[in-house]
Amino acid sequence: MAKQQQSLRRLDHRDISWYIDRLVQILMFMGGISAIVFIISIFIFIAKEGVGFIGDEFSLSEFFGSINWRPTSETNETYGALALMVGTASITGMAMLIAIPFSLGAAIYIGEFATGKTRETLKILVELLAAIPSVVWGFIGLTIMNGIIIDLFDVPIGLNVLNAGVILGLMAAPIMTTIAEDALKAVPEKYREAAEAMGATRWQVIWRVVIPASKNGLVSAVLLGIGRGFGETMAVLMASGHSINIPGSAFDSVRALTATIAAELGETAVGSSHYGALFTLGIFLFLITFLINLTADLVVRGIKKK
Amino acid sequence: MKLSKTLAFTILSVMMLSACTRSESGSSRVVVQNKGSDTLVNVAQAWAEEYQNVNPAVAIAVTGGGSGTGIASLLNGTVDIANASRQMKDSERASLIEAGKEPQEFIVGFDALAIFVHPDNPMNEISIEQLAQIYADGGAYERWSQLGITVPGCSSDEIVRVSRQNNSGTYAYFREAVLAKQDFKLGSRDMHGSKDVVDLVMHTACAIGYSGLAYASDEVKMPCVTLDGTDNCVTPSVATALDGSYPIARPLLMYTAGQPDGATAEYLNWILSDEGQCIILNKGYASATPVECVNPSV
Known part of the structure; x- marks a missing residue:
C-alpha cells in the first residue's frame, strides 16, 4: 500500500x-x-x-454578365469578370479532359498491374512530376508549346486554351494519380479474390469490382484536380495568352481569374476600386475552390461510412 | 534522446540565423533603397553596381515591381528613390503632398517605345493612326490585309495584338501617346514584362507588339513610325529619342519624397553626370542630356 x-x-x-x-x-x-x-x-x-x-462600385450584372474588364481606364472604369470566369472554366475543363484519362490510367496501371521495381519506379516518377515548379511549366508553355501548337494546327498564336489546358493537365495529373491509386488500394483484397474465384478476368475484376468500389475516391481525385486547376496561377498566366476573350474554340487565348489577380495586384494602389475588385475576384475564387474541396471531402466521407 | 537532439538542432539554427542578421546590420554602410519601373530596373541595377566603385560606403538596393509599386513605396516611406517610366499621377502626387513629402522629379533618360513585328512581316512603316486602329477599342483593323499586308506564315491573317498588363507604365504611356487616352480593344495578349512581349512576337508570325527600345533584339523587326499628317517615318533609336523626332518617346524618371539629401542626393547627381549618363546610353536608352562617351556600345 x-x-x-x-x-x-x-x-x-x-x-x-x-x-x-x-x-x-x-x-x-x-x-x-x-x-x-x-x-x-x-x-x-x-x-x-x-x-x-x-x-x-460593384454591380452584380456587370461583374457576372459583362466581359469589359477595364479597371484602369481613363474614361470609364468597368469591372466585368465574365470573360475571366469563362477563361478559368475553359482551361480547367481542357485540363481535366487530358488529366482524367491519364491519371486514372496511370493509377490503375500502378495499383493493379505493375509489380515490384516497375511499380516503385513509376510511383517515384509520378511524384517527381508533381515537384516541377509551376513557373517551369509556364515557361514550357510560353516557349516550347507555343511554337508546337502554331506549327501543328496552323493557328495564329499558340498561347491558348489548349496550351494552358495541356500544361495544367500535366500539372494536375500527379496528384490525381496518387489519390486515385490510394482509392484503388483501399479496396479490400478479398473483393478481388472473390471476383477471381468466380472466374472473372483481370479486366472484369477492375472494371466491375475495383472501380465501382473505389468510385468515391476516384471522384474526389478528379474534384481535387479541378480545385488545383482553378487555383493554379503562374503556369496559366504564361501559357493562356492572358487575353480577355470568350473562347470560341480551344485555339483562342483566354485569361484566368488567378492570373488576373497575379498580374495586376502588384501595381495597384492599396484601397483603390481596382484593388477591391481584384479582392472580389479573390472572394469568388475562394468560394468556388472551397465548394469543390468540400464536395471532394464529403464524397470521400461517403466511402468511410459504408 | 531524439527530442534533445532536435531541440539542440533548433537552438543551433536559431543562433546561426540571429548571428547572420547581426553581422549584416553591424556594417556601417549607408543603404539607399531604389524601387520601381521594370523598364528601368536593368539600368538601375547597372548604376548601382558601378556606384560601388565610385563610393563604396554607399550600397544601392534595386528592386523592380513597376512604376506604381515604386511610387506606392515612396509614399509608404520604404524607399528613398522611386523609378518610374511614366509621370506621377495627380492622385499619387496629391497623397505624397498630403503626407508632407512633396515629390521631386528627375529625368534620368529617355526611352523610345518601339513597335515590334515578326521578322517575316513585310511591314516597314506604320503610322500612329494605324496603331490606334489596331489597338484602340472600336478600331477597325483586325486583319493584316486591311493594312495591305500579307504576312508569310500567318495564314489566318489575324492581327495578334500583344500588349502589357493594365497597370504597367509602358501600357499607360502607349495609351496616352498612341490611343489618345482611349481604352484598349479587349482581347490583346497582355504580357507581364517587356521581355515577354519581344519573346512572343519573335515566335508568332501574326503578332504586333510594343515595348521599350532597350528590349529590342535582332530577332524582331522594328518598323519606323510616322506621326499623323507627315510623311516623315522615324526609326526608333537612341538618337531620334533624344532629338525628339521619334513620336513615341517618353522620359524615364526618378522620384524622391522631398528634396533629396546626403547619399541619395549624391547618387542622383552621379546618375546625371556624364559617367552615369553613359551607362544608361550603353543599356540602349537615350541619355537625359547629350553626352560624349568613351566607349559607347550603341
Whole structure:
C-alpha cells in the first residue's frame, strides 16, 4: 500500500519530462488548430479588402454578365469578370479532359498491374512530376508549346486554351494519380479474390469490382484536380495568352481569374476600386475552390461510412 | 534522446540565423533603397553596381515591381528613390503632398517605345493612326490585309495584338501617346514584362507588339513610325529619342519624397553626370542630356 502511494507520488512529480510533455501537447494542439485559424483569418482578410468595393462600385450584372474588364481606364472604369470566369472554366475543363484519362490510367496501371521495381519506379516518377515548379511549366508553355501548337494546327498564336489546358493537365495529373491509386488500394483484397474465384478476368475484376468500389475516391481525385486547376496561377498566366476573350474554340487565348489577380495586384494602389475588385475576384475564387474541396471531402466521407 | 537532439538542432539554427542578421546590420554602410519601373530596373541595377566603385560606403538596393509599386513605396516611406517610366499621377502626387513629402522629379533618360513585328512581316512603316486602329477599342483593323499586308506564315491573317498588363507604365504611356487616352480593344495578349512581349512576337508570325527600345533584339523587326499628317517615318533609336523626332518617346524618371539629401542626393547627381549618363546610353536608352562617351556600345 505504501509502496503504491509512493509510486503514485512519483507519477505526480513534475519533472522536466512532464513539462516537455505538456509543451509538446500544446504545440501539437496549436498545430492542429492552426489550419482553421489560418483559413478563417485569410477569408476575413480577403473579404475585408473586397467588401468596400462590393458595397460601392460593384454591380452584380456587370461583374457576372459583362466581359469589359477595364479597371484602369481613363474614361470609364468597368469591372466585368465574365470573360475571366469563362477563361478559368475553359482551361480547367481542357485540363481535366487530358488529366482524367491519364491519371486514372496511370493509377490503375500502378495499383493493379505493375509489380515490384516497375511499380516503385513509376510511383517515384509520378511524384517527381508533381515537384516541377509551376513557373517551369509556364515557361514550357510560353516557349516550347507555343511554337508546337502554331506549327501543328496552323493557328495564329499558340498561347491558348489548349496550351494552358495541356500544361495544367500535366500539372494536375500527379496528384490525381496518387489519390486515385490510394482509392484503388483501399479496396479490400478479398473483393478481388472473390471476383477471381468466380472466374472473372483481370479486366472484369477492375472494371466491375475495383472501380465501382473505389468510385468515391476516384471522384474526389478528379474534384481535387479541378480545385488545383482553378487555383493554379503562374503556369496559366504564361501559357493562356492572358487575353480577355470568350473562347470560341480551344485555339483562342483566354485569361484566368488567378492570373488576373497575379498580374495586376502588384501595381495597384492599396484601397483603390481596382484593388477591391481584384479582392472580389479573390472572394469568388475562394468560394468556388472551397465548394469543390468540400464536395471532394464529403464524397470521400461517403466511402468511410459504408 | 531524439527530442534533445532536435531541440539542440533548433537552438543551433536559431543562433546561426540571429548571428547572420547581426553581422549584416553591424556594417556601417549607408543603404539607399531604389524601387520601381521594370523598364528601368536593368539600368538601375547597372548604376548601382558601378556606384560601388565610385563610393563604396554607399550600397544601392534595386528592386523592380513597376512604376506604381515604386511610387506606392515612396509614399509608404520604404524607399528613398522611386523609378518610374511614366509621370506621377495627380492622385499619387496629391497623397505624397498630403503626407508632407512633396515629390521631386528627375529625368534620368529617355526611352523610345518601339513597335515590334515578326521578322517575316513585310511591314516597314506604320503610322500612329494605324496603331490606334489596331489597338484602340472600336478600331477597325483586325486583319493584316486591311493594312495591305500579307504576312508569310500567318495564314489566318489575324492581327495578334500583344500588349502589357493594365497597370504597367509602358501600357499607360502607349495609351496616352498612341490611343489618345482611349481604352484598349479587349482581347490583346497582355504580357507581364517587356521581355515577354519581344519573346512572343519573335515566335508568332501574326503578332504586333510594343515595348521599350532597350528590349529590342535582332530577332524582331522594328518598323519606323510616322506621326499623323507627315510623311516623315522615324526609326526608333537612341538618337531620334533624344532629338525628339521619334513620336513615341517618353522620359524615364526618378522620384524622391522631398528634396533629396546626403547619399541619395549624391547618387542622383552621379546618375546625371556624364559617367552615369553613359551607362544608361550603353543599356540602349537615350541619355537625359547629350553626352560624349568613351566607349559607347550603341
